[in-house]
Amino acid sequence: MNSSRLLGGASALAAIALLGACTGSPSAAPDTGKTQVVAAIYPYEWLAEQIGGDRVTVEGLLPPGGEAHDLELTPQQVADVTIKGDLILYESHFQAAVDSAVGQGVHGTALDVRTLVQNLDTTESPDGHDTETPTDAHDAAADPHLWLDPTALVTVADAVRDKLTAIDPAGADTYRANTDTVTAALTAVDAEYKAGLASCDRTGFVTSHEAFGYLAQRYGLQQISIRGLDATVEPTAARIAEVQDMAKREGITTIFYETAVSPAVSQAIARDAGLRTDVLDPIEARPTDTARGADYLGVMRANLQSLRTANGCR
Ligand SMILES: [Zn+2]
Secondary structure, eight states, X not given: OOHHHHHHHHHHHHHHHHHHHHHTSSOOSOSSSXXXXXXXXXXXXXXXXXXXXXXXXXXXXXOTTOOSTTOOOOHHHHHIIIIIOSEEEEOTTTOHHHHHHHHTOOSSEEEEGGGTSOOOOOOOOTTOOOOOOOOSTTOTTXXXXXXXXXXXXXXXXXXXXXXXXHHOXXXXXXXXXXXXXXXXXXXXXXXXXXXXXXXXXOOEEXXXXXXXXXXXXXXXXXXXXXXXXXXXXXXXXXXXXXXXXXXXXXXXOEEEEOTTSOOHHHHHHHHHHTOEEEEOOOOOSOOXXXXXXXXXXXXHHHHHHHHHHHHTBO
């Protein structure tokens, strides 16, 4: 064995230890001293910003207005997940590219949001058009869209607070206070949904993809989705015919579409049946049309208004 190589190795280790000591955090990433959070989709990006405040920098992997399900990562983004990020917020079995990056091993802490909330069977619709019933929390068919239930996001907020506190104990008071604030805001939105959807002419609503199962379950609505859980899989002609039949049977007034997916099918169904179209945003990406809500809370409120109008709520 060569002693000069040993010495070189020891010096490098000392240099890394020194670097770690200088940043004052467990992270060896060259940074601003702030905790680096990398979030796979916008709701978790927003949550980390609310809770981390000035003590964190948050990088979202999904571009504003982007489509979450078939997200592809650049080599730089993969490195941000594996090397740069102190905390990675993602959901397993949702975005294959993110699963793959996390699977390479991460320098920081990866928080799989899916493990925090019981994955519900949200796939039942009024025609009994069920997809596979998920049997465990890691079932690939389980519904990932839990952020559309604001009370589920409260559970995620608590976990983000705890992870940030473990990484940066000096920020504990800040993280606790900010989590209390965001929890109050989410709880207020939940109360608005409950009150706003309590007295309506109908409970059914037609969505572009099956993103609103958690929301429907919490507020007693019936989701009729043109596409399945994955927004990128186009519907069959048979499914479109089923949706048309159900829309007629349920007295649907509005066919919802979303901005990240082509509205062509939604528009065609609406045109054939003489119905309106409107946006119902699954809030997977940061909003680009800020007139319809500038952040998670704003878009949730815009969605509530769209549902109330469509369903004749008083
Ligand atoms: Zn989706």
